[in-house]
Amino acid sequence: MSTPNQPVAATSSALPERSPGLLVYACGVGTTALVLLLVQALNGTGFNAMGLYANGILPVGAILVGVASGVGYALGSRFLNVKLSRGFVFGMLATGVGDWFALQYFEYASILEHYRVAPTALGFFDYLTQTATSMSFARAGSSSEGVELGRAGYFFKALELGGFALGTMVPAWTLFAMPYCRRCRLYLKADGTSFVRSAVLQAEVMKLGRFRLKSPEREALLQTAQAEVRRRAVEVFAQIERAPLAVVRSVLAGLDGAASRKDKPAAQVSICLKKCPRCESHHLVATLATFAANGRPATGEVFKLDKTQGYSEPAAAPAEAS
Known part of the structure; x- marks a missing residue:
């Protein structure tokens, strides 16, 4: 049985901090x-x-x-x-x-x-x-x-x-x-972006109450879509919080792909993975992209997970929408 990989504290083998030269x-x-x-x-x-x-x-x-x-x-x-x-x-x-x-x-x-x-x-x-x-x-x-x-x-x-x-x-x-691997003294590079998309499309939400300034039906459907992607993002967080990079990549690979302009979801969480070019230190940021009931775009951070060598910070679990 494999042991989950956790952020590794700095050791004597770590390179000394490189100061501005x-x-x-x-x-x-x-x-x-x-x-x-x-x-x-x-x-x-x-x-x-x-x-x-x-x-x-x-x-x-x-x-x-x-x-x-x-x-x-x-x-x-x-x-x-x-x-x-x-x-x-x-x-x-x-x-x-x-x-x-x-x-x-x-x-x-x-x-x-x-x-x-x-x-x-x-x-x-x-x-x-x-x-x-x-x-x-x-x-x-x-x-x-x-x-x-x-x-x-x-x-x-x-x-x-x-x-x-x-x-x-x-x-x-x-x-x-910008995420930084202090052990290898390198900035992390983008390794891929995965998505958690709502089944509800933006076009479906905007059709409801089109001629009314405020539409309870539109707001309810939008909240349902946002709660769905937040719930799935919490599940992803639980799977990758202490997992090694290979497992993280596998989990992210099983998520949704990028949506087409025609099938734009009402709510979407993008999970950006960055990795150290030399070791398996990595960093993830999940960001919610949705819109308000009036149609204006809205964004917010769902979770951030820092798993870089030589730097250990407890990850705050995202709150699951009720």
């Missing part, structure tokens, strides 16, 4: 340099990418420039299979602040060179003060120069700085959701 930093610095050069070139054409605000308060330009700047760290981490620590990502805040000041200094230096102004006549911090207090807002496409903000410009410069620094963290932060 020079290559990851180099990737981040490389994209940052390219982005800063591009922003500087756009400034030369009169387009201030960092100065774009939504609703006069959200620094979308600075955030987007920051995101583009931080892409290199995420790419380096992903392709070099380095799991970034939260400390490293938060450390990127300080890097982002430094990059913002570097961009301001490049602009300052280019102005001194263009207008042939001596640094003693206009210091760097004097330049920052001048650019902050002389800020003005104008609608996109407007020929009006707007009204200078004065001291209020410091607030918007601070928003610009914060938006840029936080934006640099976004690409790397998204990697935290």
Whole structure:
């Protein structure tokens, strides 16, 4: 009788945690340099990418420039299979602040060179003060120069700085959701997706009460379909919770295939399996895809099962619908 395979705790044979190395930093610095050069070139054409605000308060330009700047760290981490620590990502805040000041200094230096102004006549911090207090807002496409903000410009410069620094963290932060095998020091790769589909089709539900805003019959049939797939998902969870990878694959292979557009179910649970390229560590996420009684799409996580080597987290059993 075979013993169910459980998530294995880290042992002395496990490889040591790989910390962000020079290559990851180099990737981040490389994209940052390219982005800063591009922003500087756009400034030369009169387009201030960092100065774009939504609703006069959200620094979308600075955030987007920051995101583009931080892409290199995420790419380096992903392709070099380095799991970034939260400390490293938060450390990127300080890097982002430094990059913002570097961009301001490049602009300052280019102005001194263009207008042939001596640094003693206009210091760097004097330049920052001048650019902050002389800020003005104008609608996109407007020929009006707007009204200078004065001291209020410091607030918007601070928003610009914060938006840029936080934006640099976004690409790397998204990697935290990606399953990682700490024993092999590799990101898991997609191994397949299986489905649990309701017997009730979406078209059948939408036919009920078509001309009424609220239809008890439609809601009842929709709830029945959702309860059906949740119940079956709970059964799948019970079979694979402590099973080895071979059994997991066998169970998933026996589930439903992808539905055609014509036979779209009223409710469907997709179970995504990811596996370590080197060992049998794996990770599963089950997501419910359905729609509300008004026809709007709705999604929700049914269960998540982490069975990676060197990382053990008890799986929370999904609640079975009554």
